[in-house]
Amino acid sequence: MRLANDRERETMVMVVVKQEKRLLEATAVGKSERLRRPTIRDVATVAGVSRATVSRVINGGHYVSGDKSAAVNEAIDRLRFSVNHTARNLATRRTGSVAFVISEAQEGLFEDPNFGVLITTCSMEVMRLEGHLVVMAAGEPSSQVHLANYLRAGHVDGALLAPTFRDEPLLDGLAGGDLPIVSFGRPFRYEKEVSWVSVDDHAAVRQIIAYLTSRGHRSIATITGPLNLSGGWWRLEGYREALGPRFRESLVAYGDWSYESGRVGARDLLERHPELDAIFVASDLMAGGAILELRRAGRRVPEDVAVAGFDDSKAAISTEPPLTTMRHPLAQLAREAVRMLFAMIDGQQDGPEHLMLPPELIIRGSA
Amino acid sequence: MRLANDRERETMVMVVVKQEKRLLEATAVGKSERLRRPTIRDVATVAGVSRATVSRVINGGHYVSGDKSAAVNEAIDRLRFSVNHTARNLATRRTGSVAFVISEAQEGLFEDPNFGVLITTCSMEVMRLEGHLVVMAAGEPSSQVHLANYLRAGHVDGALLAPTFRDEPLLDGLAGGDLPIVSFGRPFRYEKEVSWVSVDDHAAVRQIIAYLTSRGHRSIATITGPLNLSGGWWRLEGYREALGPRFRESLVAYGDWSYESGRVGARDLLERHPELDAIFVASDLMAGGAILELRRAGRRVPEDVAVAGFDDSKAAISTEPPLTTMRHPLAQLAREAVRMLFAMIDGQQDGPEHLMLPPELIIRGSA
DNA sequence: GTGAAAGCGCTAACAG
């Protein structure tokens, strides 16, 4: 009895509200006159089933009979229904979105073509898993702290971190918190605590140095990336180890991923070691700059000086000659990172997970 | 009486639910053991007010007395409360997020450093307005149609469109719909119907050509961007108009924004017009390539051939000599685009709005 | 100025 009364009341209220709404909409200004989107309630009515059944259908259709399922699907099509993610998220207590955190000052990162592959692949992969990729940028330390708090406040289900610098405060606020995160590149100081994906920089460089050595090169120099970024750091470490006793500080030029720094690096190396016969450059873009400078100095590539790059980005095939380089499996890393993140979000993964993918030697004309 | 009964019932239910929840949490597995986030209900209890009052406070604090307001704020701090956007969005019928749509195949766009400024500035501006910037990429035409439908399905409040190509299907599915959109660059075919922001490419090129002419240059060539992108198209139009009767097809080399196409373009121009004494290049990156090629051909810059770029991106100061160029007010355009979009979303703006910002001539060493 | 309560649209027990 009580129940019946309640339902009556509810129904009455609903009707009134609906009328008011229609009134509102009818008098609304031009553009926004579209009627409200259909809800599962509408679908349920049209299909002649309960809301729960509709919900089941749009969530995989398990435990629903064939005909009911068909009826629901038909109603969905007819009404052009599409689920309201906000409502779903409220009910499931998930936001349905993950952050892509850019910690570096904007300018730098975006000059790197790799970055584009990363963000686009992540976005597509997240969308494939029915989620949203939300880009969040924080340059200065203060806003990084702010961002870390924001992220932890439950506005996103997890976060993907673009390569972070050695001393950035971002990870301090995130590591050990309960927000699932996956870092691109091995995060300094938090390598154990935080999940990450990375190409095996160390092994990659050993491999390419071995290749250069096997081709008879004896005086192999290098141009590094930024050493406060894990890619820059580990590629130099790999070089150092590969050279072993032949390593000398003067064989190292310090770059910052930019084309220009490749040029400057090559020039300096040539000055210090006119006899050098090969250079391993830590990114293709820099390698392009290095080749230019070598040419200017009258060296032929690869006859006089062999040049090997890293990444196999678009830059690798726009040099003359095209670059011999290590392929950086960025798209795959991005997909794996998203997979790892969702596993953590879904609670299928407890502790931190670390994934190191092998690169591949791509032999072209420069070495 | 009826009311009282209802409340009683509600209260009882609440208590039971809460107990169950606590039980659940206590038995939950390790990591996710954190207690649930405080809600406005908790804040209300602690502050000794109603949920409505809390809501008022966190939404501007209007119509709330000083002391209640203070009490609420104190409770908020104490409980480390932060609003649940999902719940708010459900109640307000807004998603709180806007899409940043990348229609181009990923590779291309991300080589453009401009693009980074755009997306980062948009993200920061949207966050400043309490929203989220969701990146959505769609390369092939089929997925573009899919994306257009998705966007219109109400999953976002509006969309910012990265520069679109002349014949992309994306806009066909979006223009005229009821989803607010703002395009970066003047959208072909939809210039009237769709809101957009753009630098005044046409005027910019006239200005820089006037500058070159004033410096005594008589044979001014150009290297264009992609003509199926509005920036590329209008810069060529500006060049054409500025040259007037002196315009000749052979003075035009067609590029694609890439460094390499700048090199090739300069080489071709030099071949066709050995007498040329100036080149207007439609992007700084290409200008860098052009300078390289000119040097190779033995021309001094700017003594023999003046080179002017466009964008004033980082590339402009890493050339030798640094580039004379037109500053592209990208960050400002991004902020204005977000402002326009929110105005449309908030219903403060009806028809499409178009904003063209003037560029600024930056004189450095190359011209 | 403030509180009560009705939703927002969906999911997830819980019965049956």
Added chain:
DNA sequence: CTGTTAGCGCTTTCAC
């Protein structure tokens, strides 16, 4: 397999 119903956390009338 299917329907009922109690929330998810917040906003927003509507009274007072």
